[in-house]
Amino acid sequence: MTAATAPAAPRPAPTGRSARRGAAAAALGSGRLLRLELRRNAMLWLLPVVFALFWYNGYREIMALPPMWNLRAMSLQNRLLFDLAVPVTAAAAWMGSREGRRGIADLVAGTARPRWSRQLAGWAATTAWAEAGCLACVAVVYLMTARQASWGGPPWWPAVVSAAGVPMLTAIGFAAGAWFPGRFVTPLATVVVFFGLAFGTQAASGDHSYWQISPLTAGAVDIGAAPGVATFYRYLPDLSIAQVMFTAGLTVAVLGALGISAARMRWLAVVITAVGLTAAGTAVALAGTGRFDPHGMIVIPALHNAASDQPVRYTPACSHTPIPVCVHPAFATFLPAMTAAVGPELTEFAGLPGAPARISQVTAVYRQVSGNGITVSGGGTSAAAFVVPDQVPGWLGTTGGEFAAQLDEGMGIQLASDMILGGDGQQSASGPGQAQLAVIAGSVRFPSSVESRDLAPLYGRLLPQPGIPADRAARRFAALSPAARHAWLAGHLGCGARCTGTGTTTARSRCR
């Protein structure tokens, strides 16, 4: 009997102890492989590039935003993955192409570990370094914001989406490198991923767009990070959940597809790929069912938790002005700017009949119109309620002057017209008289940045037409001190809608 024909010795059935020992040895071996990959990984060398890009592109712009959690966290989601895309995808493609690039595929094919297992170790190491870089960037932004924010805590979902996007980038890059090893695959794969990520959001249109699934999209496409979003109401995680589902599904699908070429585990790889694709496809479909809610966020009915619709409790921050102005504490930073902008009006109208006891900020109401168009309204018809414009100082380059101009055009006009014309339902059907227009125009202090074209819609309705006698009277009234205007109004405002004027001088305005 030769060795070739000799029956093989029966392999002893593994006992529980030996099976555990085998599993432990396999885990130890995987740990060693991962440690080796971590030490030899290109992503480690690209971390400085990650930090430099993030500092240059993202961090400076995020930190220039007002210190509000919603603004900074949502901007972080929009920026971080964009800055990570190039170095992370490139490092992953570089690592994935290693065996082919160095011509050692046949050499390592003879090792004990299957190719898929080795590749997963390489991908995991690349992802670990990339994730470390990602989380470091998140930590810096969140720590700085925690020191500056006047209210609230960090919304974690934007950070989770960013962190979940990293394995997707590394999986795509790694797979591209593994499938097409060559010197050009790294730049080409990187450019393709960068292109897809950068321009994936541009195709989004409206709240039903499937393209909202892009992990760079934080909130509604045409609003994104706005001060009024996720302030009075919680940050809705619906879209974030779908995005995490999409990125995780795509990651699993790509990693599964890597193993399809391995004969021993083909079916397992196919099943994993199918599961991943199903998850990613479901997430895309869910994103398409989104609808824009009045609070400025995307609601996905299948993922929505109705408890998130409850308004957030808060204690307003109020100014110490003759008429207190009270805002949501997240906006407390802007309170000095607000009182400076409308301070003269507050002094002028304080204590007069019909003056509000205080003016409180209310939430804006957002509404989706055609395409990506969104209207922002709110504040009601009373001077006691107002909406802080989304264009707060520091938001997309908005200056303090522009913010003050918006406040005067909104809150200032509302307060003055409410006082002079009598508020809800008390205005005469024939519209305001010339004297009333003169007093309104003389009471509101528009900054020099406000131009006639900004005020044109108000002419004739709440402001006198330029050049007419009422306009000249308004200029003379505006020249008075707030105290003098207050005294004049105290003597004349009781006339309410019966006030009129001769059109020559404000002083001649009289009660009939």
Added chain:
Amino acid sequence: MYGHWDDYGALQMPLIFEAACAAIIAVAAGSPFGEPERATGRWLPYLRLGTAVTLTGLAAGALAAAGTGLPLAGGFPDILRNVAGLTGIGLLCATVLGAPLAWTGPLTYLVAGMYGLYTDWHPPALGTPWLWPARPPHDVGGALCAAAVFAAGLAAITLRGARERRGGDGPG
């Protein structure tokens, strides 16, 4: 360019293709032959110079041809400036890091350039001419910077060639 891109896309998308071309040219600067090629004679530097210039010209021409008949923002001067500058960065990277890793420079600069274009809409705009993609196509400062980087890259690749690492082609 055939899609319905908004104002960002109109300017930013060409830059992506320009960076891709520059990265390919930079990676192609390396030679697989190594020592035998260097031993062949004194014409090698001219060959490297000619290859780099030819590929850069071809890339700019191909991109311009691809945009023919389309509202290409910046036009040919923009393409030429960006491709030349990005290629210069890539050639410098090839000299310092080696050709296999030469893509790092153009692709990293791509992200910075995209941000520069973004700031054109969202002030304060970045005014440095070293970020030439964000400058208007006929801006002299931006063109000079791009030309200087291209010249430096050409000089480096001509005189020294792409770096060859003894222990492999880089980390990983």
